[in-house]
Amino acid sequence: MTNVFPNIGYTTLGRDFNFFQKITVTATTFGGNSVSGQQPDMIVSFPTEGLLMLNEDGYGAVVQVSFDGLNVHDELNSNLPSKGIAYDDRVVSKIWFRITSGSSCVVSVRAWGTR
Numbered sequence: 851m852t853n854v855f856p857n858i859g860y861t862t863l864g865r866d867f868n869f870f871q872k873i874t875v876t877a878t879t880f881g882g883n884s885v886s887g888q889q890p891d892m893i894v895s896f897p898t899e900g901l902l903m904l905n906e907d908g909y910g911a912v913v914q915v916s917f918d919g920l921n922v923h924d925e926l927n928s929n930l931p932s933k934g935i936a937y938d939d940r941v942v943s944k945i946w947f948r949i950t951s952g953s954s955c956v957v958s959v960r961a962w963g964t965r
Contacts, residue, residue, distance in 0.1 A: 865896065867896050867962060867963040867964060868961075868962050869894050869895075869896075869898075869959070869960065869961040869962070870958070870959070870960050871892055871958070871959055872906070872956055872957070872958045872959075873891050873892060873947065873956070873957055873959075874954055874955070874956050875891070875913050875947040875948070875949045875954065875955050875956075875957055876949060876953070876954045877947075877948055877949065878948055878949060878950070879948055880914075880916050880919045880920070880946040880947075880948050881919055881946060882948065888919060890919060890944040890945055890946050891945060891946055891947045892944070892945040892959055893943060893944055893945075894942060894943050894944075894945075894959075894961045895943075896963050897941045897943070897963055898940065898941055898942050898943070898961040898962065898963050899938070899939060899940075899941075899962060899963045899964055900936070900937065900938050900939075900940075900961065900962050900963075901936065901937040901940060901942050901959070901960070901961045902934065902935070902936045902937075902959070902960040902961075903915065903924075903926060903934065903935050903936075903945075903957060903958070903959050903960075904926070904933065904934040904957065904958045904959075904960075905926035905927065905928045905933045905934070905955060905957055906955070906956040906957065906958055907928045907952065907954075907955040907956060908928060909928070909952060910928055910929055910951060910952060911928050911949060911951055911952030911954070911955035912925060912926070912927045912928070912929075912949070912950045912951035912952065912955075913925070913926045913947050913948070913949050913950070913955050913957055914926075914947070914948050914949075914950055915935075915945065915946070915947060916945070916946040916947075916948075917942055917944065917945060917946075918944075918946075919944070919946045925950075926955075926957060928955070942961065945959065
């Protein structure tokens with residue numbers, strides 16, 4: 851195998867502005883998975899430019915999404931096109947989930963930024 855880009859290796863300098871995490875949602879209230887009942891399920895530690903959330907359940911689970919822990923801002927429904935939702939040009943740092951249909955659901959979150 852030939853290296854067509856000599857001296858180009860792993861990116862080790864600077865901050866990584868890419869995020870990927872999965873969570874199994876079982877709580878029926880926002881913050882229900884935390885010790886205090888208030889903390890978010892996910893924290894993205896940089897200002898996002900894009901965000902993709904996906905309900906990975908194939909059995910009818912519905913998960914509601916909140917960006918403040920109090921209000922429903924979106925819903926991930928595995929039976930509808932809203933199984934996956936993408937946001938462009940939106941800064942998101944804290945995300946809460948609660949399940950409204952089904953007993954549990956895996957949700958994956960991908961986020962990216964350029965700062």
